Amino acid sequence: MYLKLALLNLWKYRRRVAVIFAGVVLSVAAMELIGGMLNGMRLTFFSEILGGSGHVQLHARGYEDQLDRYSAANLIEAPDVVVDALREAPHGERVEHAEQLLSFASVLGARGRTAPVVAHGVDPRTRYFPEATENIVAGSFALKERGITISRDDAELLRLEIGDEATILARMPTGVPLVRRLTVGGVFESDHAELGAGVAFMRLSDAQSLLNAADRVSELRVTLRDPYEADDFAASIEPLLDEHGLIARAWREIHGTVIVFVEIADLTAAIINAFVLIVAASVITNAILMTAFDRIATFGALRAIGLKRRQLVGMVVCEGAFVGVAGSLIGLAVAVPVVLYFQTHGLDIGDMGEFFGTSRTYYFSFEAAATARTFIYGVLVASLSALYAGWATARLDLIHSLQEA
Amino acid sequence: MSLVDLADVHKEYRLGATSVHAVRGVSLEIREGELVSIVGPSGCGKTTILNMIGCIDRPTRGTVRFNGQDVGHLSDSQAAQMRLRSIGFVFQSFNLVPVLSVRENIALPMVLAGASKKERRRTGDHLMDAVGLTEFAAHKPGELSGGQRQRVAIARALVNSPRLVIADEPTANLDSETGGEVLDVMRRLNRDEGVTFIFSTHDEKILRYAGRIVKLRDGVIEGVDGEQPECT
Ligand SMILES: Nc1ncnc2c1ncn2[C@@H]1O[C@H](COP(=O)(O)OP(=O)(O)OP(=O)(O)O)[C@@H](O)[C@H]1O
Ligand SMILES: [Mg+2]
Numbered sequence: 001m002y003l004k005l006a007l008l009n010l011w012k013y014r015r016r017v018a019v020i021f022a023g024v025v026l027s028v029a030a031m032e033l034i035g036g037m038l039n040g041m042r043l044t045f046f047s048e049i050l051g052g053s054g055h056v057q058l059h060a061r062g063y064e065d066q067l068d069r070y071s072a073a074n075l076i077e078a079p080d081v082v083v084d085a086l087r088e089a090p091h092g093e094r095v096e097h098a099e100q101l102l103s104f105a106s107v108l109g110a111r112g113r114t115a116p117v118v119a120h121g122v123d124p125r126t127r128y129f130p131e132a133t134e135n136i137v138a139g140s141f142a143l144k145e146r147g148i149t150i151s152r153d154d155a156e157l158l159r160l161e162i163g164d165e166a167t168i169l170a171r172m173p174t175g176v177p178l179v180r181r182l183t184v185g186g187v188f189e190s191d192h193a194e195l196g197a198g199v200a201f202m203r204l205s206d207a208q209s210l211l212n213a214a215d216r217v218s219e220l221r222v223t224l225r226d227p228y229e230a231d232d233f234a235a236s237i238e239p240l241l242d243e244h245g246l247i248a249r250a251w252r253e254i255h256g257t258v259i260v261f262v263e264i265a266d267l268t269a270a271i272i273n274a275f276v277l278i279v280a281a282s283v284i285t286n287a288i289l290m291t292a293f294d295r296i297a298t299f300g301a302l303r304a305i306g307l308k309r310r311q312l313v314g315m316v317v318c319e320g321a322f323v324g325v326a327g328s329l330i331g332l333a334v335a336v337p338v339v340l341y342f343q344t345h346g347l348d349i350g351d352m353g354e355f356f357g358t359s360r361t362y363y364f365s366f367e368a369a370a371t372a373r374t375f376i377y378g379v380l381v382a383s384l385s386a387l388y389a390g391w392a393t394a395r396l397d398l399i400h401s402l403q404e405a
Numbered sequence: 406m407s408l409v410d411l412a413d414v415h416k417e418y419r420l421g422a423t424s425v426h427a428v429r430g431v432s433l434e435i436r437e438g439e440l441v442s443i444v445g446p447s448g449c450g451k452t453t454i455l456n457m458i459g460c461i462d463r464p465t466r467g468t469v470r471f472n473g474q475d476v477g478h479l480s481d482s483q484a485a486q487m488r489l490r491s492i493g494f495v496f497q498s499f500n501l502v503p504v505l506s507v508r509e510n511i512a513l514p515m516v517l518a519g520a521s522k523k524e525r526r527r528t529g530d531h532l533m534d535a536v537g538l539t540e541f542a543a544h545k546p547g548e549l550s551g552g553q554r555q556r557v558a559i560a561r562a563l564v565n566s567p568r569l570v571i572a573d574e575p576t577a578n579l580d581s582e583t584g585g586e587v588l589d590v591m592r593r594l595n596r597d598e599g600v601t602f603i604f605s606t607h608d609e610k611i612l613r614y615a616g617r618i619v620k621l622r623d624g625v626i627e628g629v630d631g632e633q634p635e636c637t
Contacts, residue, residue: 005502005504005505008504008505009504011504012503012504297498297500298500298501298502298503300500301494301496301500301501301502302502302513303485304459304461304488304494304496304500305488305489305493305494305513305514305517305561305562306485306486306488306489306490306514306517306518306565307485307489307517308481308482308485308486309481309482309485310482311517398461398462399456399461399462402456402461402496402500
């Protein structure tokens, strides 16, 4: 009968209950949408950005002081030994993938024109640089011996087509310039800021022989099973690094600015959520207070016939919690399909993607735990508002309540 | 032993700097089975006295005993428990729960007391019959006349078999005919079931229903009409 009384009271005050209900529905829906959006952002960060850069990058000591990041003067000796060590116990079980890279600044020339490019000597089946490997517009990425894959912008600038020959000019670690002829095997197109024009790929072995740097690389790129272990992992391989004169940079360091964005977005979301909750709480509290103060005489009578203060508060909280549960369910019923829609279809955010270093289409991400949290927030905000309203009415002097009649 | 015993009871309401001395030294004894009326002009302190007897209010001075127990110092929840188990209330403005049916309104104190559904049904049916509302069991208070509503309130007041029923101006919102009906019900329940009633009124006409009349003026008992029954 308690519950029935609560339900009947809700029905009696359906107008005001509608306000409370709308408050809960809107705030829960807003929180769910914001949560889905930001969760998508976080996932994009991990898959797109970290997918391309790996979680930990190893360089030869002194890398951080180099004026030119792509100078070939400072290379890792005996990278195979390091990679083997990384693949073995105790590190092996945390490492999912490790690759050798030799990146260097160079000049590409053809038909009397030149273009500066950063050339990456990579494994022909490299796991990294998805912006290039996944966006081939001509030929294929599969690097052949003495082959090169270039960006569309550079191909147009140098008037190069698949099968054409180009000259690449680079400096050996000793500073002596070297020239070599390469055949264009693939052209990629990327709207990525750092991987558009001015980037080229060739086989690691070609890069090594071009620079006369056999068995030396500029970087070891590592992907871990758990990206959040990166800092810990970097610390744990300290002895190995010391032994080989290496430094490690974990993704937090590599992507400082992007992470700041992710963190700012998280903070913004927390602030928006807090704001939504505060607005909802005040609207809901007022509406519940009104329904409660309307019934002061009835409440007074109930208390006179033996309803305890605590029970009265319980009754009002019961009403609030009911609206909270129903409203939160409806709010989620509205917002979850939207999140799921944008999870599969994506939302076109245009050039903003470039700004964040991601693609133009932005995918939301549904997370059950976050949704459950949102549900609980919705129920809590209604229940706590009701608790306040119930307390405010129950604390009234019984004599005054009765005189309200 | 008396059921209610007021000894030199005072009540002062403080309103900021001023204070209202609503009850000024009332001593009164009510025995089980009595039908007592408190009468007096508006503002003389009737409601205040009834509230103190009913554990809704506390005296500022003097003692209020209910069934031998000093009820002036009960905690909020002890007082609520006392009201639930031992005292029934009938209010001037009925104060029924608008969203509940007649049957549910009557059974509400039993729900609070934790009675079983079966008990609720049995007692509820009996009381609805006693106040003549059986055919209105499923109606909401809003669909009833004033006299019918007050009879629902009386049934609700009786449902936990209280030692005492307090009715503060139960007929003030009713015309004299329906007021008479309501008082008839009270008198019958007093006579047949031995329920102790105290009711207040400022209507001289309905005093004939009372076994004893306590006349109040300016918070002081002016006189008592009628005999107090002998202690049994
Ligand atoms: N809660 C209160 N706060 C302050 N003064 C009060 C309060 N309740 C009653 N009074 C005052 O105490 C006096 C007695 O009031 P009470 O309600 O007991 O009178 P009453 O005899 O019941 O009057 P009525 O016939 O109008 O119901 C009045 O002067 C009233 O103004
Ligand atoms: Mg009064």
